[in-house]
Amino acid sequence: MNLTAQLIETIPIHFILCTERTGSSLLSLSLNLSPHILSSSEEPFVIYFYKKYKDKKIWTSEEIINYVEEFWWMSEKNLDLFYSSKKTLIDALEPFKANLNYQLLIRITYFQFIEPKSKDSIKCIIDKQIKFFFYLPLLCQILPDAKFCVLVRDVRDNVISKSNHQLNSSGNPIYLSALWNFTYSNVYYLKLSKREYMVLKYEDFAAQPEIELNKICDFFEVPYYKGIIETEGKYQQFLELRKEKVDPEHIKYLGTFQKSLYKGITSKKIGVYKNSLPKKTESKIIKINKELFDLFGYKIDKKEEEKLNITDYWQIFKAYMYRPFLLKLYYYVPFSLKLTIKKLRK
Numbered sequence: 001m002n003l004t005a006q007l008i009e010t011i012p013i014h015f016i017l018c019t020e021r022t023g024s025s026l027l028s029l030s031l032n033l034s035p036h037i038l039s040s041s042e043e044p045f046v047i048y049f050y051k052k053y054k055d056k057k058i059w060t061s062e063e064i065i066n067y068v069e070e071f072w073w074m075s076e077k078n079l080d081l082f083y084s085s086k087k088t089l090i091d092a093l094e095p096f097k098a099n100l101n102y103q104l105l106i107r108i109t110y111f112q113f114i115e116p117k118s119k120d121s122i123k124c125i126i127d128k129q130i131k132f133f134f135y136l137p138l139l140c141q142i143l144p145d146a147k148f149c150v151l152v153r154d155v156r157d158n159v160i161s162k163s164n165h166q167l168n169s170s171g172n173p174i175y176l177s178a179l180w181n182f183t184y185s186n187v188y189y190l191k192l193s194k195r196e197y198m199v200l201k202y203e204d205f206a207a208q209p210e211i212e213l214n215k216i217c218d219f220f221e222v223p224y225y226k227g228i229i230e231t232e233g234k235y236q237q238f239l240e241l242r243k244e245k246v247d248p249e250h251i252k253y254l255g256t257f258q259k260s261l262y263k264g265i266t267s268k269k270i271g272v273y274k275n276s277l278p279k280k281t282e283s284k285i286i287k288i289n290k291e292l293f294d295l296f297g298y299k300i301d302k303k304e305e306e307k308l309n310i311t312d313y314w315q316i317f318k319a320y321m322y323r324p325f326l327l328k329l330y331y332y333v334p335f336s337l338k339l340t341i342k343k344l345r346k
Helices: 006-012 024-032 063-073 086-101 103-112 131-142 155-164 173-184 187-192 202-207 210-221 236-243 249-257 280-295 312-331 334-343
Strands: 013-017 037-040 124-129 147-153 195-203
Touching: 006 037, 006 103, 006 210, 013 024, 013 103, 013 131, 024 124, 024 210, 063 086, 063 334, 086 103, 103 124, 103 280, 131 173, 131 187, 131 312, 147 187, 147 210, 147 312, 155 173, 155 280, 173 280, 187 195, 195 202, 195 210, 202 210
Parallel strands: 013 124, 013 147, 037 124, 147 195
Antiparallel strands: none
8 A cells, every 4th residue: 555644534434334134244245346445344443442542643653553452452353354464554554653643543444454455546445334323423423424325134034134143142033123123223313414325225236236336336436346246256265365364263154154155146035034934923023113114115014013012022122222222331431441341351
């Protein structure tokens, strides 16, 4: 990367907002095939480091090393797979230490994601993120020019997929559908605050990927690259490049958990709920998410809705505590305590 601070700071940072099992990893893989887009893995450092470093501009070498160590401790995924080394990040930050503001800091940090990819032609950074749905006011404060692509999948299919992969601590469909609701209800903040956003439905992306990828590139104002759609085999190639840095057990896990990335874009998983979801359960899911079904244009059965019982309301409450409440609470935990918790867990 041979870019000046002025050029780096002009590179926009945008976001894909989603929940798990919406095709977001496949979308990110596609975007990274473009020489003009850097789509990072899910590390919410932009939010968690803001309070500590938002006003800092002059750094020492020791402070840069300390930041890099903190970044590693605060990471949520396996950095060995998607990120460069500590030394590479330190070396990238060091030349700018006399005037390293937060905007420059986060962009240089982003540039170390997807290490084999050349960064010289990057026109746009896109962070595919699950947690940022719950931090939108702060995110818009940090990056007021950011655009948002809301990636959504029919909650009924999403529930089945999450349950099959044992995600979010429960296979209960009411709990999982409430999580979906609490996540995508945050779209109303984007609407009311008149933020620039687009909605990408998983079903459209899977059925007509080239059309939808063209729309995304137009929205984020980057040139469309034809090779962006040719995802088959690309994830395996990436894993092969990184295998020397990554624990073999983690590679094996990815082969199971993200096996859909091996096959490329397919529409075979649209409507799987029709053969898996009991009608009474589907009716309850519709009742919980009726407004969002309408907002995103999903067709629903207009027949009488099934009533929710006490157990259902308990599942909804647990979903609220798991995502909206705990994530907002965690933000207010002092950074030093966050760091201590991370160190103890690792």
